[in-house]
Amino acid sequence: MSALNNGISDNHSYFELFGLSPQFNLDLAKLETNYRSIQSASHPDRFVTALLSEKLRSMQTATLANEAYQALKNPAHRAKYLLALQGIEVAAETNTAMPADFLMQQMEWREAIDDAKQSKNIDALDALLAEMQQEARSLQATLIDLIDVKKNLPLAVDATRKLIFIDKVCVDINKIIEHLDA
Template structure:
């Protein structure tokens, strides 16, 4: 096994944003069965350490590839690009306006104790998240437009935060 492999190579997957999640899960399980430290308990310390390193690398790779934002950041990193470079905070004005509207909708749902409003907002946010993911796949895999992909990754991160915030408001409303 080669510790210099990319996460995609480690699991035998094509280096692309759009990936087959079932294939990723199966490759991860297979890798875990091969390198799990328990399988090396009776082996010398050096082999146990290597198995632990492989298991750690497999876990890190799996976590990176299974999450849309992390996968996008990783693919951009492979191109030598830092998606969250502090000097690049460009964001489409339309997205920023939409984000403000979503935040207002969260505040209104919270103030009105409205789970129905949260349900509708959650559906809207998840739909927008899927659209941005599809756009990101096209930008990275087809167009190779990495500058635009950076913005899409940042948008996805905003979407994740908004979706998490909606989840927090659900929990708040359940306690009342």
């Protein structure tokens, strides 16, 4: 995934880059502090008058830190990345098979979103967003259990795909709200 090579990025996971142990239940405050420390040391602003080789290295490291930070900060991306480290590709884009009850839930959400969109009901959309975020939180709790505690990776893959799906729907809802708001 990374276009970078050599040095820090070689054979180091995103977790190692930030000095954190690879787990789903991540200390987000520490992630943020360490991200800022790495940016403080590597950001191109620090190398405006430096050697060309150092400028390039700075660009690569700061880019990697941004990429890694985004991947770990977002729970769905973090779960996907943790599973990838175990050699499991979640591939949510191509594999959309979901358990029947979740499919039902999906259809209900989609219908509710469509209704709210048709009636230009921003409050209803906001309520749906809150509901999805609640669902996301409970999935995250499940993922802590499945990945960090039980190490049940096949079930973790299912939960991760649900979480990715919810993220996507939230983005869609936000787009609709933005559109209605304008």
